[in-house]
Amino acid sequence: MKHLITFLGTGQGPMVIGKQIRASGGIVVNAYDHQIHIDPGPSSLAMAKKYYINPRATSVILVSHSHLNHCNDVNTVIDAMTFGGLDKKGILISNNSLVNGSENKPPYLTKFHKNCLERFIVLKPNQKAAVDNVEIHTTFAKHSVECMGFKLVTPEYAISYLSDTTYSAEIGKQHLGSDILILNVVNPDNSKSKYNLNTEDAIRIISEVQPRLSVITHFSEQMLNQDPLMQARSINRATKRQVVAAKDGLTLNPRTYSSKKRQQKLRYY
Numbered sequence: 001m002k003h004l005i006t007f008l009g010t011g012q013g014p015m016v017i018g019k020q021i022r023a024s025g026g027i028v029v030n031a032y033d034h035q036i037h038i039d040p041g042p043s044s045l046a047m048a049k050k051y052y053i054n055p056r057a058t059s060v061i062l063v064s065h066s067h068l069n070h071c072n073d074v075n076t077v078i079d080a081m082t083f084g085g086l087d088k089k090g091i092l093i094s095n096n097s098l099v100n101g102s103e104n105k106p107p108y109l110t111k112f113h114k115n116c117l118e119r120f121i122v123l124k125p126n127q128k129a130a131v132d133n134v135e136i137h138t139t140f141a142k143h144s145v146e147c148m149g150f151k152l153v154t155p156e157y158a159i160s161y162l163s164d165t166t167y168s169a170e171i172g173k174q175h176l177g178s179d180i181l182i183l184n185v186v187n188p189d190n191s192k193s194k195y196n197l198n199t200e201d202a203i204r205i206i207s208e209v210q211p212r213l214s215v216i217t218h219f220s221e222q223m224l225n226q227d228p229l230m231q232a233r234s235i236n237r238a239t240k241r242q243v244v245a246a247k248d249g250l251t252l253n254p255r256t257y258s259s260k261k262r263q264q265k266l267r268y269y
């Protein structure tokens with residue numbers, strides 16, 4: 001059984017994504033015989049090939065919202081996963097605007113690709129779905145469009161992906177108990193935006209959640225100019241928690257950060 005988190009992209013915004021200064025293929029989680037592709041933005045398949053992810057092996061696709069850098073390749077990954085619909089399989093979990101469209105936007109998901117899936121599930125924040133050993137909790141996110149985060153709860157570890165959100169006291173609470181926190185820290189500490197986190201917000205959330213590992217990702221041009229590594233260091237200094245600045249192709253073994261596993265081990269000694 002493979003347990004792995006692979007970052008197929010760490011960029012945000014047209015300045016970064018347009019030139020692929022950082023890629024935008026989302027995050028792939030391998031857990032308990034499932035391959036879960038989160039937020040397949042542009043370059044998903046090219047990045048999957050580069051980092052030895054077989055798109056045919058994907059079984060679950062999670063899309064947090066209908067911004068291009070999170071969902072553009074949703075049809076492409078469904079096509080690759082199902083051989084263009086010949087092998088109807090996989091589950092898509094997303095919100096209403098991705099699947100059915102919103103008032104001023106048609107849905108990103110095409111009718112054809114919807115039919116290639118074994119199942120699609122439309123969820124709102126604070127709901128749950130489960131695929132075998134992996135529970136998928138949707139969480140509230142405060143963004144410019146309908147958006148949600150995901151908390152993947154498995155027997156050994158929990159991984160939280162907050163997606164695009166601003167800070168509010170509610171955000172951290174939903175992710176208490178997570179071993180690994182993945183935060184889209186778009187902006188560095190000297191800049192603020194209405195719809196996304198900056199370094200100071202990340203410090204607040206990490207201090208509240210106290211995960212074993214935090215990964216910052218989804219960097220704007222401004223953040224890249226400030227060097228995410230330095231920003232991660234300042235978060236680490238402020239929170240005293242382990243923090244990593246993601247790079248394209250970063251892989252992590254979530255079992256290494258499992259608090260449950262540690263508790264089990266302690267019992268034996």
Ligand SMILES: [Zn+2]
Pocket residue numbers: 065067143164
């Ligand atoms: Zn967004």
